[in-house]
Amino acid sequence: MRRFLYAENGAVSVYLILIIVPIFLFQAVLIDFARIKAAEKESESAVQAASRSVMSSFDSDLQKRGLYGMVLSQENSEQLFSEVFAKNLSSGVTANAFHFIDTKAVDGGMRVTPVYALASHAIFEGQLLEDMKLKGPIEFSLEIADKFQKSGVKAPFQMGSQFAKNAAEVEKLIEQREDALDEAWHSTEVMYARITTFHLYYQKRISDLDAMANRIGLHTIDELRIEINQVKDQLQSLSNAIHNMDLSMSSMMTASPQSIQAALSARSNLEQQYSTLSQKLNDLEALVQLIIQYTALIVSTKLEVAVNERDILQLQQSIEPVLRLAKQKNDDIRAKLTAIGGSSTSTTSDSQGVNDVFQHVSLIGDNYFYDYQISVASIASLFTAFHLKIESIALYTAANTNQANAANDAYWTLVNDFYSKKSSIEKARMDANDGTKAKKQTERNKIQAVLDKAKQAIGGCSFIQSQSNDEALYNKLQGDTSNLESANVQGFYQKYRQVNAQDVLIGNDVAYDLDKAESTSLRAMDILGVITQASEMLRDELYVNEYALTKFNYRTYGLEKDRSGQAKLSNELVDPGSHQLANQEAEYLLYGFSSCAANISSAYAEMFSLRLAIRTVENLLDPEKELLNVGSPLLVLLVAAAQGAVEAFADMNALVKGESVELSSKLSAAILKLTYKDYLRLFLMLHSDNTKLMARMQALIELETGKDLTQAAAYIQTNATSEIRLWFIPQMMKLFNGSDLLGCKVVGTQCQFNRTAIVAY
Known part of the structure; x- marks a missing residue:
């Protein structure tokens, strides 16, 4: 073993291996890394191409209305996406050929997720804006708004609107003041009538008490009762004497005539005395009753005067606050007129004439209210003094009677003098008010007569040729509320409002009627103030409004003529005149x-x-x-409105026939003619509420096309998985999993890519 280790045979080969193997490994990794990055870019391009292909399947009916929405089912959209994705990968070009990058799709890794649909107002509005920008009909709307500025009607419109507001405010204050003064005078007349009655009543009562006091003299009821008892005793004695004499006379049958005559004479004297005493007793008892009546009458008089005083004080208390209210309204009128006078310095010369009416508005001096309150308070005070005087009298002697009469005459003299002077002033004031009211009512009647004609001229929807199915169409749009148990209570409009988390209330909070002359005239003048601001509307809102008038029909659609006298034709891919809801969509x-x-x-x-x-x-x-000298701004307005109503009715007859009507020959320097459609355009500006407007447009589109915009995807997210086979050392490449270096995940011998794309129209 030791010899093997230290042997030098094959040293060169080992050296080469040690040098070449790392180089080979590096080259292998580098080649697979390059293939991975190329496959990654290829997968990214493929998923984008597949996503665009899915979105290219937009609905043609919606496209004709300037909208783009993909209405493929989930299954069909994912199938299309998978096919296009696979064909854009290397393996999808030639299946059996050699590919340096052999990227292929992974089954089950394809997914198409709709994110937003045309039901979303943000998406819907975005597409509307793009459509209207390209076609440019909005320029006409902008031109109209610009003409309103350049035609010179802005100043008269503002003047008219401001005059109407000022007239209504001043007239309201005048009516409140006059109503308060009428109420005060009514209470004053009641006070005068009652005081007149009281004066005559107590004048007689004092006279009666004085006469009774004279009859009673210095007698007291106790003295009279003692005297009555004495007289009764005397009568009893006489009665006994007469009775005894009758008994003795019955025994004198045999007496001489002289004796009998003497007895009869004596009895006659007794009867005469008895009769005299009886009359005296009756007189005494009558005098007692008179004293009782006298005493009772004094007490009742004091009680009656107390009640009458409370009545007078209540009338005073009802008059004074009403007078204070009248004075406050008079002060408000003065302040309002001062403000109008200050602002009129900046108005045009045309408006100075009509504003002169404010200089003739009647103002009441402060002394009027001061004297009025002082007089009423003085009358009440004098009646209170009369009450105190009556309360203090226990016996109506000549002096007390004179004082009571003087106190009774004092309040009567004051109220009579006050009423005689005041009645002529109040009568003149009320007569003037009645005359003005009569004139205003006459003008209201004239306006109302025209309004009644206008209501008849509206004619409902009889001008529409085919309207038998309108109710069913509106049930689809707005929901069928006739049967709450029906499943179709919710309509398209409510659906699109709910999708956008909005309320589902029906209507636009804008309901015009022609019922009352005065309110119609005043509200009409309010429109002018808003019209002058029409050019300040936001561009996006104008685009949405113009889309409503371009894609949908209206009452006079097909009746309007171009310069050559031919009917104006729509340039839209779908003629609005062919819609199911004929000649009423823009109004809806x-x-x-x-x-x-x-x-x-x-x-x-x-x-x-x-x-x-x-x-x-x-x-x-x-x-x-x-008319200006009358001092009633509202009357001036009503007279102008009465004549204006006749002229406006003639204008409407022309407009509903599709004709154009000159905006105004008197107000504008340049000729500006508007059609029925142009006025709808203005009203869309005035009542701008894009959320409700777009929900109704979405409802009409679904009604016409049958396409549920909640299913018309305009914004999708796609996911796809592809893979590439690793040629060299997959285990080494697997070491890079979880890092951002590879951009894929190594699974076995494959490196898989998960790619996402977001595409919108």
């Missing part, structure tokens, strides 16, 4: 009610309101001078 998108009539009526009512506002502003620019 805007208002979101569950019937054609509700949506069409809301659009008509809002459009009429806008035209009414514009026509009202035109008439406000040239108001009648006599």
Whole structure:
């Protein structure tokens, strides 16, 4: 063994082995490492290509509407993905040829996972924006908003809107002040009537008490009762004497005539005395009853005066707070007029004329309220003094009677003087108010007459040729609420709202009607203030709105004409005029009610309101001078609105026929004509609510195409597994598992790659 170890035979071979083997091992590892990296890149490209192939299977019906969604089933999408992935690997090119990189797909390692669908508002909106950017119809919308600025209507619109707000606020304050003054005067009239009654009543009562006191004189009830007893004793004695005389006369049958005559004469004297005493007794007893009545009347008078005083004080207490309220509203009117006067310095000359009405608004001086309160308080105070005077009188002597009459006349003189002066002022005030109210009601009636015509002109959905199936279509869109036990309570709209974690309330919180003249006029003027801000809308919101008017139909779709007089045709791949829900889709998108009539009526009512506002502003620019002098801003507005309503009704008749109507010949410097569709565009700007709008658009798309957008994938994640066979020393390559060096996992003689791709339209 020792000799073998120290022998030099074969030393060169061993040396070469020690040198060559490491080099060979390094080369083998290097070759497999290079193959792995090439296979890794190949797998990455293959999974991307396969993912794009899956996404290329988008639905053609949705694509015609500018939307891209992949509606393949899970099985079909994974099968397509597997096929394309395998064919993009080296082993899929030529199966039996030699490949330096022999990458192949691993069975069961393919997976396609939809992440987001077109039901997502973020995805849906993103695709809308891309579609509208390419086609550019939004420029027309921007042009309209720009024309509103350049046409010169901004200042009149702002003036009209601000005037309406100021008129409504001032008129409300005036009505509150006048109502308070009316209430105060009503209570004052009640006070006057009651005090008049009290004065006459107590005047007679004092006179009666005085007369009773004169009859009673200085007698007291105790003295009278003693005297009554004495008279009764005397009567008893006389009665006994008469009785005894009757007995003695019965025994004088044989007496002389003279004796009998003397006896009869004596008996007659006794009867006369008895009669006199009886009359005296009656007088005394009557006097006692008079004293009792007198005493009772004094007590009842004091009680009645106390009750009447409380009544008067209650009236005073009801008048004073109402007067304070009236004064507060008067002060508010003064402050509001001051603010309007300050802001009017920056207004245009056109608005100065109509704003002159605020200078004629009636303001009441502070002395009016001060004198009113002082007078009412003084009347109540004098009646209290009368009460105290009555309370202090125990016996109505001449002096006390005079004092009581003086106290009774004092409050009456004051209230009579106050009422005679005040009644003429209040009558003039109330007559003026009644006249103004009558004029306002006349104008309201004129407006209401036009509104009634407008409501009839809406005509429901009778203009739509095919509407027999509308109810069923709306049940699909909004859900069938007629039968709560039905499984179809939820509609497409609710589904897409829930998918995006939003409420499922029906409608757009925008409901216009033409019921009340005044509220319709004031609300119409509010629209003008919002219209002037239309150009400040965000671009994305305008794109979404324009998509709604481009892809869907509306009431006058097919009626509008181009410059050559021909019907305007849609350039869309799918003609909106062929949709199931005919001539009402844009209105549904805007208002979101569950019937054609509700949506069409809301659009008509809002459009009429806008035209009414514009026509009202035109008439406000040239108001009648006599009308301004009335001092009622609301009356000025109603007169302008009454004329504007007639003109607006004529405008609506043209608009619903598909004709264009000039925005305003009086307000704008340049001619700007708008159609029914243009007004819908403006309303979409005014009531921008993209989440509800997009949910309704998604519902309409599903209704028309039958495609559930929750299943239309627009964003997917794919996973694939491939492998490459290691040529040299797999165990050595396995040492690199778990590190980022290889990029694959060594399993036996194979190195496997797990790759993920995320692809979206």
